[in-house]
Amino acid sequence: MIKFGVVMFPGSNCDHDCFYAVQQFFSDQVDFIWHKSTDVHGYDCIVLPGGFSYGDYLRTGAIARFSPVMSEVKKFASAGKPVIGICNGFQILLESGLLPGAMLRNTSLRFICKYVHIKPVNFSTPFSKGLKKNEAIHIPVAHGEGNYYIDDEGLKKLQKNNQIVFQYCNERGIVSDDFNPNGSVANIAGICNEAGNVLGMMPHPERCCDPMLGSSDGKRIFESLLQSLNQRQTV
């Protein structure tokens, strides 16, 4: 069994959603990890959920990255184990330096909650291995600061290292500024670290695992992860 740990920061609010989605569809083995904990032993994957850790005060993710658990998450990541940061989790990964770049406010200066489409463009991470080229994943976003920023040099590096994992697109998989909900550089919806085991993404896969909620495309990302982890375990 693959064991998941969902970190709870003060102000996390998608922690239960992630927990529920994992438990319902992917694994009986899922725990909450309190942000003051310094023990992440025994987990196969750590999820940094969405929400408003510390109210998003100062900057999104800026305070949460000092939670005691984060130094353990860093060690976990540098051991090559998978970490996924969703929305606020992505913002925390940026602030903690586990992923490059920073978040700015959406160009509309408004919070935006709606379904969008994203297209996987990197098939070498555990999260995206199982996805298909040209597939358009129907998935919700819900954020006020999802406008991903990185300077030109950094962007080139991302591209060169194949670190862009998801881009905003339309229902036919066409990537363009027209379908970018927040103004992010290069229509980026998700990136990974150089090693590919740390993923940050603004859209919420945990919100679209159950067909009852309108889309189950989010399952594909978790399924890909499970597949990779199972392969690794059997190896």
Add this chain to the structure above:
Amino acid sequence: MKEQEVTLQVALEHGLTEQEFSTICSILGRTPNFTELGVFSVMWSEHCSYKNSRAWLKKFPTTGPSVMVKAGDENAGIIDIGDGLAVSFKIESHNHPSAVEPFQGAATGIGGIIRDIFTMGARPIALMNSLRFGKLSAPNVRRLLDGVVRGISHYGNCIGIPTVGGEIYFDSTYEGNPLVNVFCLGILKHEDIALGKASGVGNSVYYVGAATGRDGIHGATFASEELNEASEDRRPSVQVGDPFMEKLLVEACLELLQTDAVVGIQDMGAAGLTCSTCETASRGGAGIEIELAKVPQREKGMIPYEILLSESQERMLVIVKKGSESEVEAIFDKWDLHAVNIGQVTDDGKMRVKFHGETVVDVPAKALADEAPVYHRAFKEPAYYKQQQIINLANVREPVSYAATFKSLLSNPSIASKKWVYEQYDHMVMTNTVVLPGKADAAVIRLKGTEKLLAITTDCNGRYCYLDPYIGGQIAVAEAARNVVCSGGKPIGVTDCLNFGNPMKEEIFWQFKNCIEGVADACKAFNIPVTGGNVSFYNENPRGAVDPTPVIGLVGLIESQNHVTTAGFKNAGDTIILLGPLDSTIGGSEYLAQEHGIKGGKLPEFDMKLEKAVQSFCYELIKNGLVKSAHDCAEGGLAVTLAECAIIGSEKGMHLGAKVALPDTGNRADSILFGERQSRIIITVNKEHTENIVKQAQQKQIPANIIGSVVSDRFELKYANKVLIEESVSSIHDIYYSALEVSLS
């Protein structure tokens, strides 16, 4: 420092009457000191005591087999929904604070209503808001709208409770007096009900949450006055919300309530520490003694009067069993919240407040909380009432172009899609939102771990209530119930927010009384208990009062996912049936107001018996799996309703329209297309079920007309064999979804 001496003059300045002041003196057997006077003045303000409305609120039916906590007994009512589960819900106004500072006013409104729900031991799982503004073209309205929406978005999104629905109207009656009513619903297990009571001599009184500042002192009395120039000067009373703090409070309190340590719990809302201490003591039949010096304070040099009357947000009072203190402190510590033991429960029924050991308030808690005066205000039928009814609508010109009128109705901001608003709210967090905003007449949320779902809605048409408060009140309930039924639910409870002008004016009180009677009679007819609500008076400025607006929040239970029904058409070829009467008049309609500038006319006939029959018929059809889509026929009449079914049913690249022919009733076309008669639902069904359904309806003497069928990408509406509207679905789709944004840009 020497306290101000209390005289009748000072009492009058506090908004108390001479009579009230003398009652206070006789309760105490002496003249109150300045702090005590402040305490009485807030507790006996309209906002806290409901002194002008209480007598009439008794008209509401409040009992029923499923009622677990009754209206008026606690911070919110509770309704049993089976499986050992219950729901707690309430609606509340934050009109006056939002008029002064829309962002913070709306935000703290959300914070307040959430506290009312988790105080009951329920986990809040859904928010809604019912908003009313002046016309968008009027000065300041956009700023208000923008601020209110941002405020709700800021607070609700951060705390992680989905805002799943609501309503917005734009009408000049609300100019200068926006209505911001917010609704919260929570879920709990039967055994987890928490009460706001203090009992058990020697139990500890804890203060938890944000530190106290000089926020909103006189806020409660402020909410009970008309807005005028002077209210500008009261601006320091604006409170700032801290949704992060409240998120911690929700989690910590719900965790705490899972222990045996808590005797009672209550939020500090209006009248803050004063209200929470005297109410808990009064409910528990006990007394409370607290030491103000222990209260965490944000500002230096606060005097007892200020500490007691402060309306700082995000604070709770918890009565803790003696001996469980350390358990309680450990939980709050985990959540980085300060919990301070500020006093204990006593047995003398007194609210006793000390400041550095010296007694500054010593009053009977019950008198303060429950013995506020009750007034029976005089009322008088306003002159406009009969005058409006006799307007001769036959003189109103029919539209030159039906298509143009139709499109301008579709782009009316009160009718057009509210996407611009709900996309700013996180409506999906908690992963329960089965029907997203804009898709059905009610929001639908699932209850994880059960087969059941809830349908919730808020409704009120202020114009109807102005033209006929009694019928308007009935319609508000009927329409809310209809919305829930169209979504597949059975109504189980009502909460109401009564927004009116100055109750001292007899004409206003007449509106109030008649609306209440309408709401009450409708609730009785439907057999739905009222579980609580809120009254907001003085929504009035020198130009006049708002339309009487008794907003109804209605909750329905959906037994199975299979019953969930949305408004959009599903398949080309389906038959479109109109349940309910075809004929209408244009009295009171949006069409009459928008196109002809007439706020008047007699409302179309409303028959409660027919209403109930239509609703229960529709509900049965849905339960039998025969209905593909259902949409209540409301503002904009049949034409707009049908267009909405087409638009909502159309996705990118796949458009569904309608080909509809309405039979000649001998009436004018505008009344058939745009008239707003009640008791009507547009359903679509598989062609082969059509005949059977119509036959069943006939047997029950319910009008049911086959009016057309679903087609692809064309919207055609005929009346009396004449094509009056013919549009492509994509064009009306664009109008409907972009209108609000266009009028804002």
Add this chain to the structure above:
Amino acid sequence: MDFKVTIVVTLKPSVLDPQGTTVTEALHHMGYNNVSDVRMGKFMEVSVQASSEKAAEQQAHEICKKLLVNPVIETYRLTIKPAQEAAV
């Protein structure tokens, strides 16, 4: 003439500053116990074209009052400099 206006907007002293409080606590958690009373405000830079410094200043106050500052809870102060100087 071009002027550079800098505007500092702060919450009125009596108004709650949840951000400031939370940041203060975060700093304490990080061990900075000698740090306290963080208050958060806004800083804005604006270029204004006007015939004189006086005119620019008047304009600046006007836009503060009309748009940039929420007088219900905020106060502001501004400084103004000819653009060349500011660039230095």
Add this chain to the structure above:
Amino acid sequence: MDFKVTIVVTLKPSVLDPQGTTVTEALHHMGYNNVSDVRMGKFMEVSVQASSEKAAEQQAHEICKKLLVNPVIETYRLTIKPAQEAAV
């Protein structure tokens, strides 16, 4: 000794400032066509207790670098004053 530190955090010039752009546009809409290039930043006030101004300054820079400023997108400058003076 108590010191009052004020910190101005601004977006790096190379980073697009969506808020500044929107405010500029809003001002133009309102008829202020002589106003341009609005840039939005943050203003913070912090009390620091330290043995000397130098020590306070060092602390202030430290908390800026660790928490208050994100160097990927922001730069900052700070001023420091003994608390008594600042109060004046």
